[in-house]
Amino acid sequence: MKSSPQILLAASLLFLFSRPISSSPAPRNPTGPLLSDGHSCVGCVLIVSIVEQLAQVHNSTTWKEMEQLCSYLPEKLFLKSICYFTAEMFGPDIIKLLSSKMNADVVCHALHFCKQKAGQPLCHLYKPPQEGLNRALNRARKIVRHSPTLTSPGSMMGICSIPALAKICQKIEYALSTTLPFEDADGDKFSVFPTLRGFYWRGRDCNDRNRNIYPGRRPENWDVQQDSNCNGIWGVDPKDGIPYEKKFCEGSEAKGLIVLGDSAAAHFHIPPEWLIAEHMSAKTFSNLPKALSNELDWPELSGTTGFLNSTSGLPDHSIYLRLRQRNRCNHRDYQNISKNGASSKNLLKFMGSLSRNRLLDHPAIVIYTMLGNDVCNGYIDSVSKMTTPQDMRAHVMETLTFLNSRLPPGSYVVLYGLADGRFLWDHLHDQYHPLGQLNRDVTYEQLYAFLSCVQVNPCRGWMSSNETLRTLTSERAKQLSNVLETIAASEKFANVSLLYLDYPFKEMSEEWQRRGGETWQLIEPADGFHPSEVASQLAAQFFWEKILQRWPQVLGKENPFNDQIERLFGDQGGH
Numbered sequence: 001m002k003s004s005p006q007i008l009l010a011a012s013l014l015f016l017f018s019r020p021i022s023s024s025p026a027p028r029n030p031t032g033p034l035l036s037d038g039h040s041c042v043g044c045v046l047i048v049s050i051v052e053q054l055a056q057v058h059n060s061t062t063w064k065e066m067e068q069l070c071s072y073l074p075e076k077l078f079l080k081s082i083c084y085f086t087a088e089m090f091g092p093d094i095i096k097l098l099s100s101k102m103n104a105d106v107v108c109h110a111l112h113f114c115k116q117k118a119g120q121p122l123c124h125l126y127k128p129p130q131e132g133l134n135r136a137l138n139r140a141r142k143i144v145r146h147s148p149t150l151t152s153p154g155s156m157m158g159i160c161s162i163p164a165l166a167k168i169c170q171k172i173e174y175a176l177s178t179t180l181p182f183e184d185a186d187g188d189k190f191s192v193f194p195t196l197r198g199f200y201w202r203g204r205d206c207n208d209r210n211r212n213i214y215p216g217r218r219p220e221n222w223d224v225q226q227d228s229n230c231n232g233i234w235g236v237d238p239k240d241g242i243p244y245e246k247k248f249c250e251g252s253e254a255k256g257l258i259v260l261g262d263s264a265a266a267h268f269h270i271p272p273e274w275l276i277a278e279h280m281s282a283k284t285f286s287n288l289p290k291a292l293s294n295e296l297d298w299p300e301l302s303g304t305t306g307f308l309n310s311t312s313g314l315p316d317h318s319i320y321l322r323l324r325q326r327n328r329c330n331h332r333d334y335q336n337i338s339k340n341g342a343s344s345k346n347l348l349k350f351m352g353s354l355s356r357n358r359l360l361d362h363p364a365i366v367i368y369t370m371l372g373n374d375v376c377n378g379y380i381d382s383v384s385k386m387t388t389p390q391d392m393r394a395h396v397m398e399t400l401t402f403l404n405s406r407l408p409p410g411s412y413v414v415l416y417g418l419a420d421g422r423f424l425w426d427h428l429h430d431q432y433h434p435l436g437q438l439n440r441d442v443t444y445e446q447l448y449a450f451l452s453c454v455q456v457n458p459c460r461g462w463m464s465s466n467e468t469l470r471t472l473t474s475e476r477a478k479q480l481s482n483v484l485e486t487i488a489a490s491e492k493f494a495n496v497s498l499l500y501l502d503y504p505f506k507e508m509s510e511e512w513q514r515r516g517g518e519t520w521q522l523i524e525p526a527d528g529f530h531p532s533e534v535a536s537q538l539a540a541q542f543f544w545e546k547i548l549q550r551w552p553q554v555l556g557k558e559n560p561f562n563d564q565i566e567r568l569f570g571d572q573g574g575h
């Protein structure tokens, strides 16, 4: 049987929270369970905590608040039904345990969502109760032993075989698996759909039925009849008979932006509102279905290829929007080939979804940005599993050889260095996690230790109280950045030029402080790992300024016809 308890748990929407992280710490068996025991445990502790806190802030009962939480969820994707189903199944036991003053850790161990592995400690997010974890757990087990309800997660097996729920199981499976960038059945990679790797990820196709029409191509017959490159500029000026595309874009050095990146590049984000009981309402989860079908990434808001106004309220634009502002002929020419968990090695498997025709398309600026997954993993012997400088060199050279064969001459590849993730611990360890803000009882130090204990820490090297380990991780990251820098300085390719940039965390942090912010705001609050939207926007600013100052030829000329294009074509068809 294909369904496993973990998939079923995944199917209970609640447990989607259990993946606040992007890189899979252990190699996943492709036919095996989607979520590890560790994920189920984290998910359970999060949900039980939220229910408990809802009851606290509303001065209400656990049962009522479980129903309340389900009522907040959207109907879409059966999320609400699945929530009620789950509440029905586990609710009675959870209520009994919580009313006996058990905390979320104990509840989840008693209900077998958290398992103690042989030779491993009992994992816990909260400080252990006074009587000690083991004694509390023994008491809890007695309370649920004679329970008439089904208490094992395994008993949920089969939920995915209920026809009405099979679809949602598939959908969630899709969202949670680290999928390849979206491709149509016919291999056409641009799309009119926003999510499922559609136009939130790449420029929107303006004619999905014609494969010769897509963003980034050099115009066919100057777009006299139709907009062959989807930049919104086409037709003929009736005054002089000259096609607009020729008049405004010929020789304008039009180019596209392609990002090869990791979850940071894709802007992995779990809205902290999903975890904060105090302000929870039906509005809180309205964006959940969309987030799920986008792998919990929000590329449309990312600092590189984002095209929507930022939710952070910052006026800064993404690199794509700046490139478009510089030359409106670049409208819609972006591709975000980023994937949660991407590293120098696994990029080799999915970079083929990059779409650029060497002969027909404009040159591209490719940003290679793998901020951490080459040194981040969840293994206990984290250091030995990190990418070595030799392997890094081999992977990157393979990537560049591929790009050289695919990209139109005149393209650029900007290699971004790795981040020095020590800032995570330095700025967060004694702060309260969103889940711990109400009662001041969960710090990031506790969260990191819990994630390590249940073996789902996305970056044991940096999200650790062990200073020696954090330093070793940073040393390796520096070595890998040096490999990138050396390659950019010494290797030559016929069709692409190479540049190197450091990830400017220090400058970003200084700039943010200058604007009145605090450094910890550059980190995603829910996972304590990824760069926040603000960080992504600031990184875009520094990227742009540095390139403009050192290598302006990369960005192409400023188009003197921008105003005329805007006057004639408005928003050029939008995004």
Ligand SMILES: *[C@@H]1O[C@H](CO)[C@@H](O)[C@H](O)[C@H]1NC(C)=O
Pocket (backbone or CB within 6 Å): 059
């Ligand atoms: C919470 O509810 C209980 C019982 O309904 C009531 O006695 C108590 O005063 C309430 N507390 C607050 C702070 O509202």
Ligand SMILES: *[C@@H]1O[C@H](CO)[C@@H](O)[C@H](O)[C@H]1NC(C)=O
Pocket (backbone or CB within 6 Å): 201, 259, 261, 263, 264, 265, 266, 267, 268, 297, 298, 299, 300, 301, 302, 303, 304, 305, 306, 336, 337, 338, 369, 536
């Ligand atoms: C690519 O898209 C993902 C998905 O949202 C986004 O998180 C990421 O920031 C984007 N990558 C870049 C480099 O913009």
Ligand SMILES: *[C@@H]1O[C@H](CO)[C@@H](O)[C@H](O)[C@H]1NC(C)=O
Pocket (backbone or CB within 6 Å): 308, 309
């Ligand atoms: C984005 O912000 C600008 C200026 O703040 C505004 O003019 C524009 O309408 C906004 N666009 C969207 C899609 O909200």
Ligand SMILES: *[C@@H]1O[C@H](CO)[C@@H](O)[C@H](O)[C@H]1NC(C)=O
Pocket (backbone or CB within 6 Å): 358, 404, 405, 408, 409, 494, 495
């Ligand atoms: C560079 O591009 C040209 C065509 O534009 C192609 O013939 C050549 O093979 C490419 N070079 C390499 C090394 O792939």
Ligand SMILES: *[C@@H]1O[C@H](CO)[C@@H](O)[C@H](O)[C@H]1NC(C)=O
Pocket (backbone or CB within 6 Å): 383, 466, 467, 468, 469, 472
């Ligand atoms: C800290 O990490 C280092 C390097 O992995 C390891 O050798 C050492 O045993 C760790 N210290 C503790 C207290 O776990």
